[in-house]
Amino acid sequence: MSVQRFVVIGNGPAANRAADSLREKAPESKITILSKDPFRSYRPHLLPDFIAGALKEEDLYFRPHAYYKERDIILRLGQSVVNIDFSKRNAILEHKELVPFDGLIVATGGKPRIPEQFRLFEELMLTLKTPTDAKLWIEKLASTEAVLIVGGDLTSLSLTKALLKLGKHVRFILNEDAFWPRPLNDEVYRAVTERLEQRGVEVIHCRRIKRMTRLQENLLEMETDSQTIEAGVLGAFFGLVPDVRFLVKTGLDIDHGVLVNEFLKTRFTDVYAAGDCAQVYHPGLRDYWVSIGYENAAALGRIAALNLLGSRLEVRVEPESILEVGGVKVNTSWWTEF
Ligand SMILES: Cc1cc2nc3c(=O)[nH]c(=O)nc-3n(C[C@H](O)[C@H](O)[C@H](O)COP(=O)(O)OP(=O)(O)OC[C@H]3O[C@@H](n4cnc5c(N)ncnc54)[C@H](O)[C@@H]3O)c2cc1C
Known part of the structure; x- marks a missing residue:
């Protein structure tokens, strides 16, 4: 055979x-x-620590090429x-x-999942899935103090921790997709808002995002039904x-x-x-x-x-x-x- x-x-x-x-x-x-x-296999949950500068890029990766060689598995990256x-x-x-x-x-x-209502603004938003995405965050963060996170999900919470460590001002718009795939009810909304605020995050309460505009290379403006917000970086976190x-x-x-x-x-x-x-x-x-x-x-x-x-x-x-x-x-x- x-x-x-x-x-x-x-x-x-x-x-x-x-x-x-x-x-x-x-x-x-x-x-x-x-x-x-x-790149080689990486540990995605470490990407926020990499962005925070707590890890070197090499620490993200595991399974050296030798691992595959020893097992006679052909790895084509x-x-x-x-x-x-x-x-x-x-x-x-x-x-x-x-x-x-x-x-x-x-x-x-x-x-990364981008809900229908945000697809139009996709190019203005950063997501986080790979080391390449993380490097883009690092590059953008170097020239900005204010970050706006829209959506939620578990990755955004770890990233928020990292951003706070870096001394960034973080604004957060929690919406119904915040903990995708878990539903966000009023009780969870209140609890998460309290947690974020305790950590120094500014939680923006709004029902609708009306407009997003790039004012300059590193300055975005978002108009919601409750206020107009400026930020250097906009992160979209709606799960995978x-x-x-x-x-x-x-x-x-x-x-x-x-x-x-x-x-x-x-x-x-x-x-x-x-x-x-x-x-x-x-x-x-x-x-x-x-x-x-x-x-x-x-x-x-x-x-x-x-x-x-x-x-x-x-x-x-x-x-x-x-x-x-x-x-x-x-x-x-x-x-x-x-
Ligand atoms: C920032 C972040 C943090 C996370 N933290 C956690 C956590 O703490 N706990 C947890 O359980 N999960 C976590 N996850 C989710 C977890 O990483 C994923 O559920 C898991 O990696 C899925 O594994 P997978 O093998 O199905 O796909 P992936 O890990 O997504 O791998 C997909 C692979 O397919 C390849 N590929 C895609 N399309 C093609 C193509 N057309 N041709 C060739 N190759 C292709 C890609 O290059 C990649 O190598 C996290 C995810 C992210 C992004």
Whole structure:
């Protein structure tokens, strides 16, 4: 029998756990990781500390190249997959190279979520997902004192801590998406406002953002229904959504993420999806849920790999731990205290 060729798209926890599991159970196989990011695996929860200057860039990264070499896993960084040909079983890279596979795991993760009402202002807003984003924050913060955070979510709270450490003046507009994927009710709104204010954050209470204008390179103005605010940097924090846009044309079933059954299998033979990019069927709910969080991603990566190799492991999630947010069912392993 010829050597099986497995391709994993992504280099986050889902992809890495999948590649490790494939190597452990299929020692003879050829395993290739394709990742569009040019950098090694990083710890996203450390990005705010990096911005605060508490860590060096090198401290963000783990798994040196030697890790992959020792396990005979081919790690290809800076390789963006732009399409997948399932009939010929090739992943197609941006520079047109075809990477053939017998089995494929899609683990492309999530990207910062920008709600519809803010899409128009997207170019004025900074988000935080990768070390590249963090470096842009560092660059912008060097010439500004006032930062406006819109949205909320867990990342924004850790970043706020970092900004306060740097002595920045932080204004915060908490809106209904503030703790996405958790809903924000009045009680939580009051508690979070109190916490933020105790730490010296100015919480802006408003219902609507009417206008955003770039006045100068480092000066933005935002008009809300309650006041007009100026800030040097504007951060948008509305959680993460599956990063699957490039997959729409491939023939995979896509809703919010890549639709997979409870065994993480897509509609194509030997093609699985795992981590933040997957939308997983729940037989009890008869509906799909999106996964968010580091531990969830790694656990799903392992299941996808083992099932690709012939197991039949079902993803089990208690229905109570699946939240409905804005019409999307979400399960998250991520929750930290501010
Ligand atoms: C700032 C920040 C802090 C966080 N803190 C926590 C925390 O404290 N606890 C927690 O549980 N979770 C946290 N998270 C969420 C957690 O990082 C994610 O849930 C987790 O990384 C998802 O893992 P993943 O493997 O599914 O995808 P990701 O880690 O998002 O990795 C996706 C990979 O896919 C690659 N990729 C995407 N598209 C393509 C393409 N077309 N071609 C090739 N490669 C592609 C990317 O380069 C990347 O390597 C945080 C996230 C952020 C951004």
